Amino acid sequence: MTKANLNWVVLGPGAIGGLIAGALLEHGQSVSVLPRKNRTREINWQVTHKQFKADYSAPVITQLLAENTVFVIAVKAFDVIQALQRITTLRGFNKAMPIIISHNGMVELPEPLKELNLHPLVTTHGAVRSRNENADLCIEHRGAGRSWLEVDPAVRNQPTDFDPGLVLQQAFPPLTLEQDLSQRRWLKFVINCVINPLTAVHQCANGELLKGSWQAQVYSLVAEAVAVANSQNVSLTTEECYKEVLLVAKETALNHSSMLQDIQQQRRTEIQQLTGYLINAGKTAGVATPTHQQLLNEFQQRYSG
Ligand SMILES: NC(=O)c1ccc[n+]([C@@H]2O[C@H](COP(=O)([O-])OP(=O)(O)OC[C@H]3O[C@@H](n4cnc5c(N)ncnc54)[C@H](OP(=O)(O)O)[C@@H]3O)[C@@H](O)[C@H]2O)c1
Structure with a gap:
């Protein structure tokens, strides 16, 4: 070469x-x-x-x-x-x-x-x-x-x-x-749609999301995102993605997510290309994403963006 x-x-x-x-x-x-x-x-x-x-x-x-x-x-x-x-x-x-x-x-x-x-x-x-x-x-x-x-x-x-x-x-x-790479891109997308907005709204390090009190919300966010992925012919399962979210939260426990860093430094975030995209793709495919909508509402109330 x-x-x-x-x-x-x-x-x-x-x-x-x-x-x-x-x-x-x-x-x-x-x-x-x-x-x-x-x-x-x-x-x-x-x-x-x-x-x-x-x-x-x-x-x-x-x-x-x-x-x-x-x-x-x-x-x-x-x-x-x-x-x-x-x-x-x-x-x-x-x-x-x-x-x-x-x-x-x-x-x-x-x-x-x-x-x-x-x-x-x-x-x-x-x-x-x-x-x-x-x-x-x-x-x-x-x-x-x-x-x-x-x-x-x-x-x-x-x-x-x-x-x-x-x-x-x-x-x-x-x-x-x-x-x-579509499966790998969607897996990363699902992980980012959970960790980024949650840690940005609650201003916490990634490892916080490992606590028991978060698991119902984390699981719902994963399940809805996986349903949207499946509607795009991407074969991911809720269990494998949930495991991956917990693994990333564990491996990066002390880190602040990129979205939280963007908020802290008053930079524009990628919320619309994450949660916004997911909700719209769900709407088009007829897949409900109420937990993501609720998280987006909280994000927008907090940061008006
Ligand atoms: N950083 C990480 O650790 C990391 C890890 C994985 C994935 N990502 C993802 O990878 C992407 C890039 O992240 P990053 O952290 O590298 O972002 P970044 O540091 O903001 O870098 C983006 C660069 O592209 C420049 N740019 C944007 N539009 C341009 C244009 N039209 N012409 C010329 N230059 C242009 C920006 O210039 P300005 O400074 O003028 O805006 C900036 O220098 C993001 O989607 C991020 O979420 C990042």
């Missing part, structure tokens, strides 16, 4: 994007950055891992895209459509360019964007983005995790140099290539 043949363009970079961009640079890849606003010629950022720190720098993309461009879009769910629309307007863009896309929640894409060469990435890494006293971008890699990338079977089976999945597998391990 000729690794140098790929030209990676990473949006942001945010917490996850910066982590991936740093890993690609470590792996000798050519990486450019597409920030929201092109104010500088290059972007510098630091990633702090448990054992070491590393400084990275990548040019801001300004010219024609190279033919072998691969995009990495790791943005908040409410920015996904705009981010995709933006890259389709870049000079040299063509619809065959692979776009690795990672976000929590679910987003209904407009028809033209569904035709893009999208490769969903699910990751359990934990990273937090901040600025230091010099306003430099700092990314703290708080939890090493694993990732799964959906690879179109036609691309997967081609013995070609141009396979971003294989490069990413080496640069950002452990990463598993799968042909259909």
Whole structure:
């Protein structure tokens, strides 16, 4: 495989994007950055891992895209459509360019964007983005995790140099290539629809949800979300998802969920792409989601959003 043949363009970079961009640079890849606003010629950022720190720098993309461009879009769910629309307007863009896309929640894409060469990435890494006293971008890699990338079977089976999945597998391990991530994406979605809004409304660490007093609500939230997943032909069971929710709550017992962190830092949350999406998908499919509706009402009363 000729690794140098790929030209990676990473949006942001945010917490996850910066982590991936740093890993690609470590792996000798050519990486450019597409920030929201092109104010500088290059972007510098630091990633702090448990054992070491590393400084990275990548040019801001300004010219024609190279033919072998691969995009990495790791943005908040409410920015996904705009981010995709933006890259389709870049000079040299063509619809065959692979776009690795990672976000929590679910987003209904407009028809033209569904035709893009999208490769969903699910990751359990934990990273937090901040600025230091010099306003430099700092990314703290708080939890090493694993990732799964959906690879179109036609691309997967081609013995070609141009396979971003294989490069990413080496640069950002452990990463598993799968042909259909829908079940994994829905499992993560169900877990997020329980842990994020509950911990945000009650302003508690994830481990709180292990207490007996929460179990009836947690179980109902899981059962309703699984019924919606089943209505989308995703075969999950309430028991397996409930177990997973408890496992994540246990493994991240002391952590504040990303939604609670967003609330604490007065940032926009992904509640509409989580609970909002679930309730709407349930309505369309004729599946009742009263426990999620109640939780959304509490969230909106508390945070008016
Ligand atoms: N962080 C984690 O540990 C983690 C773990 C698993 C999953 N996730 C999920 O992964 C997604 C990304 O999370 P994150 O924490 O990496 O978010 P983040 O730190 O907010 O990063 C998003 C980045 O994308 C940029 N961006 C958004 N729209 C853009 C556009 N149109 N053009 C260029 N840049 C754009 C943002 O710029 P601005 O700063 O200007 O907005 C920001 O730099 C979310 O859905 C999150 O829930 C996160």
